[in-house]
Amino acid sequence: MTSSSLSIYNTLTRQTEVFKPIHAPFVGMYVCGPTVYSNAHLGNARTFVSFDIIYRYLTHLGYKVRYVRNITDAGHLEGDQDEGDDKFAKKARLEQVDPMEIVQRYTLDFHKVLQQFNTLPPSIEPTATGHIIEQIEMTKKILANGYAYESNGSVYFDVEKFAKEYSYTILSNRNLEELLNNTRELSGQDEKRGRLDFALWIKAKPEHLMQWPSPWGMGFPGWHIECSAMSSKYLGEEFDIHGGGMDLVPTHHTNEIAQNIACHHKSPARVWIHTNMLTVNGQKMSKSLGNSFLPHELFSGNHKLLDKGYSPMTVRFFMLQAHYRSTLDFSNEALQAAEKGFTRLMNAMRLIPDLKVSAKSSVNCAELGKNMYDAMNDDFNTPVALAHLFEAVRIINSLNDGKESITVADKEELSKLMNEMVYGVLGLAEEKAANTDKIDGLMQMIFEVRSTAKANKDFKTSDHIRDELKRIGFEIKDGKDGTSYTIIN
């Protein structure tokens, strides 16, 4: 089916490279998951939808993928000064609950949101608090290897020492000297030797809610060490793909690579994949800017920037219309366009089983398939794949109108291709209302009444039925083979 092979843009090399797993057919993929101290917003969702497509496509190509996505539930500091509170403790104090209640609440919310977007669960979803021992062990190793130092009960990574032997900025493509010169002054504390040094282990104050014993006293892990520890544990010291949002490149992923090299003398991942941001009116959607959308606000339309609600699948389709490495701008107009496009696609999908076959085919299924796979092979180019999907939509509609013809074999191929691409790879799904069968029966009865009226030229009654149904939310179409309906929002 495919003539090309999968290529992926690698942040590490800033090039698109042919993908070759280290141990085919197995693929190890680590994606940085959320910090569960507040509701997942739409920007977060975009990242995980993007990686869902990547996971689905790799699986579709026959790879046995181990997809690891962590939950950060400890140690994520408020500031990068390695002082102050961790996010869970802060939120917990605000809400008068135990930090693990915060973790539980927002982990459940995160899972619910991703389920609504029809993403597949990862193979392993490890938590930071569940891997304190691994993080301590890794910190010990980095200390033993000489790339970290203890200071007053905390352990810091020595960036300048590391940078003498390895490239600290290989991923971010930054100039180290400039980073050193531009980093803001440390705010009055001098536990750290270097300005870029970051914490592997942080000494806890007595009142701190989340703390664990360690060789350096009671404390909690730094933010970056968890991903190093957990990826090493579940995927090995060297694995195929590491991903996350683009905003993680300069700090989190940069430090992760440094930690892994300092510990194992190996860079963790061959390919680094980074997804771009969702923007609102051209500005990055983020919690700190206060312009973020919560998924349920989008679904219900209960948000000051929205005219109406949009279903999860509409939003997923909307996200697929842009490449994962481009920013995607959010607006009512764009969402409405996506809604109509998605409906058109799904309407065509519904027509496939009943398409009439003939002895000859005017449809070139092989070419359609090749085009779609070529697009996906080109760094998961979903917008181009969708463009070819819409070519198929046009063909399906023409077949339905009897303007094109298709053989039994070609129809089977077309059906398989469309189902695999739309449902399997792109992860779109039909959004069925409850009690569809009952509604179907009810509608058939109404249509009988209406066609009797039509046969009697009683168009007043037939149009009244149609108008009323539309008002309620059913749009009906009179086709050659009877009347059909779609539920509109």
Added chain:
RNA sequence: GGUAUCGUGGCCGAGUGGCUAGGCAGAGCUCUGCAAAAGCUCCUACAGCAGUUCGAAUCUGCUCGAUACCUCCA
């Protein structure tokens, strides 16, 4: 201030030296009791300026503008 990335038709958004992206919106036609849907046709753009080239939206330079990172962030 430093470092990147980007600037595509009414909107969203692919493409990256010559060949129609696609979706939505708009116009016309066909079908139809009227609609709706669908099909066909039309709308053919690449921030500005200069350069390279037979040829540039695509390469180079400059200008302008936007965004991101350098501080938590997917």
